[in-house]
Amino acid sequence: MSDVVMSRAELGTADLPLYQGIGLDQVTLVESEAQAAEAQAALMASDAIGFxxxxxPTFLKGEVSTGPHLVQLASDRHAWLFPVSRAHGNTALKAILESPQVLKVGFGLGNDRSALKARLGVTLQNVLDLGETLRGPGHRGTVGAKVAVAHFFGQKFQKSKKTGTSNWASSRLNERQVLYAANDAYVALQLYRAWLRSQGTPG
Incomplete structure (x- = not known):
């Protein structure tokens, strides 16, 4: 899939229609053990999930990140957001992320393995970093979700830098944060399905 790697100019992303993604009615911010159990049941029944x-963010020189502060997981129809600072949901989260049966797919997952191990004692299993998979052999760097959405869907994946660098440790996430976080996980799974189809494998 080395043909996925192309410049923004070639893609003409500015002229593409917007990728709509998942809506608020399809997102659950996990705030109870019951919601965590519901998420675990749905996600563990999937062959693959977005992650x-x-x-x-850290702004001061020498400041060490205390993240991750939020973990996002998505099925084909729903996304669940797990605030790490809250005790409820961490057991379910650990079970999902450590499951060898469920494939976790995402972009730019290089630091997640060590961060989750340090913060939650989670040993990630069965993970696929699409950023590395889609770049193809002989290419440097990784493919991002924006390039992949343009390539596979012919759409523009819009991400707000302001929201991306907002306070994810906040006890009350706003709607923009919820949608931003949910769609990062959701779009990864949709792109994984599209990539499988492009390889002639049922997605």
Whole structure:
């Protein structure tokens, strides 16, 4: 899939229609053990799920990140956001992320393995970093979700830098944060399905 790697100019992303993604009615911010159990049941029944994390940004020189502060997981129809600072949901989260049966797919997952191990004692299993998979052999760097959405869907994946660098450790996430985080996980799974289809494998 080395043909996925192309410049923004070639893609003409500015002229593409917007990728709509998942809506608020399809997102659950896990705030109880009951919601965590519901998420675990749905996600563990999937062959693959979208996966991402968010961390409160660090701005000072030498400042060490205390993230991740939010873990996002998505099925084909729903996304669940797990605030790491809350005790409820961590057992379910650990079971999902450590499951060898469920494939976790995402972009730019290089630091997540060590961060989750340090923060939650989670040993990630069965993970696919699409950023590396889609770049193809002989290419440097990784493919991002924006390039992949343009390539596979002919759409523009819009991401707000302001929201991306907001306080993910906040006890109350706003709607923009919820949608931003949910779609990072959701779009990864949709792109994984599209990539499988492009390889002639049922997605």
């Amino acid at each position: 991402d994390t968010e961390s409160k």
